[in-house]
Amino acid sequence: MxxxxxxxxxxxxxxxxxxxxxxxxxxxxxPGGLDAGLDELLHERVNQLxxxxxxxWGALGYDTVPLGPxxxxxxxxxxxxxxxxxxxxxxFQSPExxxxxxxxxxxxxxxxxxxxxxxxxxxxxxxxxEDNENLGIVQYIxxxxxxxxxxxxYTELTGDGEGSQGWTQAGYPGPAEGYAVxxxxxxxxxxxxxx
Amino acid sequence: xxxxxxDVVVVGAGGxxxxxxxxxxxxxxxxxVLEAGPFYGNEQWPAPREAPGGESSSDPSDLSGDRYDxxxxxxxxxxxxxxxxKLRWGPADGDRPAWARTVPQQAIVAQLAGVGGTxxxxxxxxxxxFVGSVDDQPDWPIDYADLVxxxxxxxxxxxxxxxxxxxKAELFFEGARRAGYDLTTGYNVTEEGxxxxxxxxxxxxxxxxxxxxxxGDFGDVxxxxxxxxxxxxxxxxRGSDFEDRARRSSNVSLVPRAMETGHxxxxxxxxxxxxxxxGGTGDPQATGVEFRDTWAGTCERVHADVVVxxxxxxxxxxxxxxxxxxxxxxxxxxxxTHWFDFVxxxxxxxxxxxxxxxxxxxxHQGQAAGSRLDVPGVGGIAVNTFAPGITSMAMYGGGQGxxxxxxxxxxxxxxxxxxxxGRKLKELMSKYRRTLTLICHTxxxxxxxxxxxxxxxxxxxxxxxxxxKFQPHPEDDARRDELAERAARLxxxxxxxxxxxxxxxxxxxxxxxxxxxxxxxxxxxxxxDVDRLFVADxxxxxxxxxxANPTHTGQALALRTAETVAERxxxxxxxxxxxxxxxxxxxxx
Numbered sequence: 103m104x105x106x107x108x109x110x111x112x113x114x115x116x117x118x119x120x121x122x123x124x125x126x127x128x129x130x131x132x133p134g135g136l137d138a139g140l141d142e143l144l145h146e147r148v149n150q151l152x153x154x155x156x157x158x159w160g161a162l163g164y165d166t167v168p169l170g171p172x173x174x175x176x177x178x179x180x181x182x183x184x185x186x187x188x189x190x191x192x193x194f195q196s197p198e199x200x201x202x203x204x205x206x207x208x209x210x211x212x213x214x215x216x217x218x219x220x221x222x223x224x225x226x227x228x229x230x231x232e233d234n235e236n237l238g239i240v241q242y243i244x245x246x247x248x249x250x251x252x253x254x255x256y257t258e259l260t261g262d263g264e265g266s267q268g269w270t271q272a273g274y275p276g277p278a279e280g281y282a283v284x285x286x287x288x289x290x291x292x293x294x295x296x297x
Numbered sequence: 298x299x300x301x302x303x304d305v306v307v308v309g310a311g312g313x314x315x316x317x318x319x320x321x322x323x324x325x326x327x328x329x330v331l332e333a334g335p336f337y338g339n340e341q342w343p344a345p346r347e348a349p350g351g352e353s354s355s356d357p358s359d360l361s362g363d364r365y366d367x368x369x370x371x372x373x374x375x376x377x378x379x380x381x382x383k384l385r386w387g388p389a390d391g392d393r394p395a396w397a398r399t400v401p402q403q404a405i406v407a408q409l410a411g412v413g414g415t416x417x418x419x420x421x422x423x424x425x426x427f428v429g430s431v432d433d434q435p436d437w438p439i440d441y442a443d444l445v446x447x448x449x450x451x452x453x454x455x456x457x458x459x460x461x462x463x464x465k466a467e468l469f470f471e472g473a474r475r476a477g478y479d480l481t482t483g484y485n486v487t488e489e490g491x492x493x494x495x496x497x498x499x500x501x502x503x504x505x506x507x508x509x510x511x512x513g514d515f516g517d518v519x520x521x522x523x524x525x526x527x528x529x530x531x532x533x534x535r536g537s538d539f540e541d542r543a544r545r546s547s548n549v550s551l552v553p554r555a556m557e558t559g560h561x562x563x564x565x566x567x568x569x570x571x572x573x574x575x576g577g578t579g580d581p582q583a584t585g586v587e588f589r590d591t592w593a594g595t596c597e598r599v600h601a602d603v604v605v606x607x608x609x610x611x612x613x614x615x616x617x618x619x620x621x622x623x624x625x626x627x628x629x630x631x632x633x634t635h636w637f638d639f640v641x642x643x644x645x646x647x648x649x650x651x652x653x654x655x656x657x658x659x660x661h662q663g664q665a666a667g668s669r670l671d672v673p674g675v676g677g678i679a680v681n682t683f684a685p686g687i688t689s690m691a692m693y694g695g696g697q698g699x700x701x702x703x704x705x706x707x708x709x710x711x712x713x714x715x716x717x718x719g720r721k722l723k724e725l726m727s728k729y730r731r732t733l734t735l736i737c738h739t740x741x742x743x744x745x746x747x748x749x750x751x752x753x754x755x756x757x758x759x760x761x762x763x764x765x766k767f768q769p770h771p772e773d774d775a776r777r778d779e780l781a782e783r784a785a786r787l788x789x790x791x792x793x794x795x796x797x798x799x800x801x802x803x804x805x806x807x808x809x810x811x812x813x814x815x816x817x818x819x820x821x822x823x824x825x826d827v828d829r830l831f832v833a834d835x836x837x838x839x840x841x842x843x844x845a846n847p848t849h850t851g852q853a854l855a856l857r858t859a860e861t862v863a864e865r866x867x868x869x870x871x872x873x874x875x876x877x878x879x880x881x882x883x884x885x886x
Binding site: 116119121123124131134147150151152153155156165166211212215216219222223231235237238239241242244245246248249251252253254255256257258259268269271272273274276278279280281283284287288289290291292293294295296297 | 397487503514515522525684686695758
């Protein structure tokens, strides 16, 4: 498991974990994001966020800026900051086999999300961004990764293109041609009323 | 460099540009519309994400329902992935990433490139501006009454009709009734009340009654099929002609009309990088534009008597500033976003059975947004439903502040708030079919600190990229809080067992007023500081129209601006829409 993929796996697992305790709803509700390859998908998306228009990355032959290592490193920095500030709510945990070895992967699930908050608004990076706007992109990326995890998981992107674990767990049948669900009209016509 | 001439060049074929182009075409004025993104559903571009295809399209017979069906699969990942999806702010070339914007804060930007612009994923909601937002707020240099004839013209054209009631709409209506709101039936909103949305969606076939016996494949019906795929491109009913699709996005409704005039040409894959100016002393005068072909990378110029910017609230000011045009301090500023929030209610099957006669809400059935509550002066609340990916993203993944487990909701009208993760997320999403999601559109007010400037540290092939900032004022926060509380109360009244508030981070989707009339533009939407340069997109709106969905007002203003262009620089208008007292019918045009 690469450092980047393993660190993103720890984030994915904090947001959409395996949930054996939901087996009572049906076995289909047990698997989580890592079972659906969401860490790989997130890695791809993070590396597609920013086009490399010339510049150093362009000169090296990249079409896009490979932000994956930066995001992973930032999560590790945030994990350290969370720890140093005494804001962890749980002790360190041995990383899952899919995780990396950095400090982020050692955090308990909710602490991994508290670390994301460090990047968004509570930690040193957002503090520095008050004086250096370029750092504000970190706040954007931090929030975007959470959004991406949830969006990708509950679309067909984590499946075979025709369905996915997320769709199944939501009870969504996929696109349809239509539904006969009309119940008439609350208002037949709007009127040109006085104003 | 290749150079061409036309009467009017329009930058952007989004929600509003085609409205202006259509009206100018009707008046016999030649128009070239340059669109940065792809042209879906057009025979000139059989594989728009894979190959450059044709150059431009001006023949309505190019429009193809078959191509639309091939390209718009209604799968939310394929369509709505804002990074690599078909509907994104990026080039047609599917192998290239999205175009950059610098957003130095937590936010989601959800604008789209392509013919149709962001209406490609819109819900076709066309309420008029709240009357007071135009007549009582201090921003507009014109009166609400000036807009009414143009509203009426669009209402007859698209057409715009009251949305049908579906089970999820009835659940909302019943909540509104129990919460003490009255039904309103007028176009002109001055009082709070609930109503069906005025939607630009063709009414469904009468056979599609819930309690009827329709069991066909929907290939035999006209109008809306109630498939709830507006966000995924809304291509239904499949198999019909392109211009007969039920959801009347500007590409479906207005582009064909514009082409029918014989005076309008649309060129996709053309990213405008500079407004060309000339003139001697006094104000500069717009003379045309330079654009970059997004496939070939070559630059071309179009010279015109009038230039119209319709590239949206972010790109219009970006282009202005990248062109070095005069900045009076309000260019790109005063942007409003409706400061969205989302509130969801989860219901148990027995409650639903007793209220709407079925045991699920089924958010994936019926129009995506068919019912609303107006609260003039504060904003609006509407049913907003999506497939699961967008539901999770908007409702449970896009919040600001603390995650749900670090929030104390004791005494609050919601059980959970903020971003939901872990087992709780999966529990709530397992109840997707029993969830009603509401959106809050805040009447946020224009402020100079919100909007668009340039990021000189980040350049793409089109120049410095836009730097976009939005931070709500405490007064806007207070309005949004009120809307969220009203939404929660409505859901409780109708029996929600669990209410969640997203406390959304800024979502830059409804964007208005970054190049506003009265600040950057005069009463005809011509720039104060540049002659022959007009703006015809939502950035020209003077404010957020009260929190009503902005497209109806944006298109109405674009029609009015077209007539102003004709009056000021061409042969005038013999029968101005603005002078009509009775609603026009589509057949008259």
